[in-house]
Amino acid sequence: MVTTARPNHHEDPDNQPRKDAAPASPRGGRPRGAGGRRRPTIVDVARAAGVSTAVVSYALNGRRGVADTTRERVLRVADELGWRPATAARSLRAGPGTAALVAVHDGAAGSRVASPLDLVTAASEVLDEGGVTLAVHTASTVDHAAHLMRRWWAERRYAAFVVTGLRSDDARLAALRHLPAPAVMVGCPPPSAPATWCSVTLDDTAAFAQVGEFLADLGHRRVAMLTGADGLLATRRRAAALGGALASEGIDFHAASGHGVDRAAAAVGTLLSSASRPTAVVTDDDVTAGVVLDVARRLEVAVPWELSVVAGADAPACRLTTPSLTAVPYPVERLGQAVGQALLEALGDGGADGDRSSRSTTLSTGGLVVRGSTAPPEPRSRPHGNEGFLND
Amino acid sequence: MVTTARPNHHEDPDNQPRKDAAPASPRGGRPRGAGGRRRPTIVDVARAAGVSTAVVSYALNGRRGVADTTRERVLRVADELGWRPATAARSLRAGPGTAALVAVHDGAAGSRVASPLDLVTAASEVLDEGGVTLAVHTASTVDHAAHLMRRWWAERRYAAFVVTGLRSDDARLAALRHLPAPAVMVGCPPPSAPATWCSVTLDDTAAFAQVGEFLADLGHRRVAMLTGADGLLATRRRAAALGGALASEGIDFHAASGHGVDRAAAAVGTLLSSASRPTAVVTDDDVTAGVVLDVARRLEVAVPWELSVVAGADAPACRLTTPSLTAVPYPVERLGQAVGQALLEALGDGGADGDRSSRSTTLSTGGLVVRGSTAPPEPRSRPHGNEGFLND
DNA sequence: TTGAAAGCGATACCAC
């Protein structure tokens, strides 16, 4: 193992003492950064402004009880000195002011939120207003994610967690239940959530029911849904909504799953080669829908005439395929903003306006975006040409 | 504006004082988390082990000068109590032990590293060994990213930064130059880097030169490269390498750019509609290559016979398209590991083994992966069927 | 080998 810059503490007790020749702490016992000059502290500001540190703190935090002239002077001086409060010192007293989203990222595609980064970008804008920061980390498994959250909570590193892509029997849920940590669940409200949790959900139950009706109206009688990673709660809910809508019209419904593009492709292959192959396939995300198009092309199944395809989450690329993909809107930006709000609430922001806080937010996705990949089923009648080009 | 949970300090001096009715700090002046019981501190461990806090600290950090029996007892007690060092307290003295990667993420595809998360996952494994954490943040513009890094450095929030997707005239570079912050540059070594910087680069100069030779050998005489976001240094280098290799064979080379899938599609359309259209297109990333295939299909340009396509970065999806895409390997995992190593170096890890540290690492991509999207140019001879299916 | 105590930087009480 590597001699560490920062010892791992009792996680590895066998840690070797560093070489005596260079006993000084690598990052410097006196925290002045790597070779940098000392950064100003609140004391410097106080001295320069000719007041005490208490006044500086009050002035900087916009507290009442500071003369306006003093406040102004302090602010100016702080600015001139380029002063910013040290996160560590601040956290030491007030607790951490940062939340973390630990993304379970196993490299394989198929997760609906292709990139949590979009979510975070939107959320950060809202959080900035509240002086909260949101950091992203990755873990390759749910268990590891749970482990990290537990650890970081114990280290008082983060004040709250954002959880996406909840699975059934999710270790993260178990971990968070044993912690008094505020949390925001994205995508699927967990049953019996503690009071310190908030949840933000898309109304995809409605959206997928709508997809079912849409396909029924087109005249499809055999519909399949192709899902990615097994066990995603949001996916199950969507499949249930779709299945339910179809069942109520007496339509055949079948769910298949394949995690990662390769297995998804295999699943599509199986689906399309079956004797009673579906006339419509609905996917859980955008990427998998592309896979369906690819495989259909290889098997010479004409989309949309022999097969309709609906992408479960819209994305820019859905407009560019041939034919372009009919898709369920996926409003990442609104979702992110809602996550930001929820996080502020979970952190006990409350605001001045009482407890009208909604611990659980549901966003509507808006109506299905119909493009070229869906049509009434007309087996074996394959026109040629590129009609798809003109669709929307 | 929202009444904030945590005041913004002098960034917004007009911050309103919070309502007097609820004067207590939202997250509790006594940091005991939201409703949670008090977490153990080093004092608790010391008391329980019957020693002083100094001994606990030494024992936990694996320092010499602690009796083995004492050390063992301390470790056991700490474990039983579920104690973990508070990040804030620790950072307050020793400086932050976390690095940040601020991803410039404008939603539009086209950046080569589709998701920095893959990078980070790989890097984190290495960093764990060194007791360093890597957090990801997003910014919608380069300038904002620069702003955040400046701010967070001033707040002593992070000990180092990882920068990806460097652009020409990059504000982040300027910002970091004025800071004494250690940094790791990924993808393109900046000119005249300070001693506190490391860089990790893919040897794509060689890879793209190889692509040039490959296409030349196939007999192509007109080649175009399609790039995404303008100004990416790594992209320029790649284009230069490709152009150079082609020029030395007297082959026509043209570079086009289109940021985001829509503009990329438009650019491809222009390219393929031109009178002297190229017989081969090389892209910078995987997504854009898919766009090229889509547009070619719409314009009824047969790939690979009328048009060869090479993806600048391989990805799982490249295997699934019809035809499958010839691509330059993109070893994210190795890249991430190298970034981890570089970060440890940049943080002054040094290790016990002297200064053989390489401030600059170059990873070879390995040879081009040839699949079905490339062939000798044979204009207007379009076989039909799905030969592409069997390619690799 | 161990203990006492001085910081690290910011906040929030309590006097004046």
Add this chain to the structure above:
DNA sequence: GTGGTATCGCTTTCAA
């Protein structure tokens, strides 16, 4: 209004 000062949890001298 403003100034002292204890405090957060941990690291690290300096003595014993």
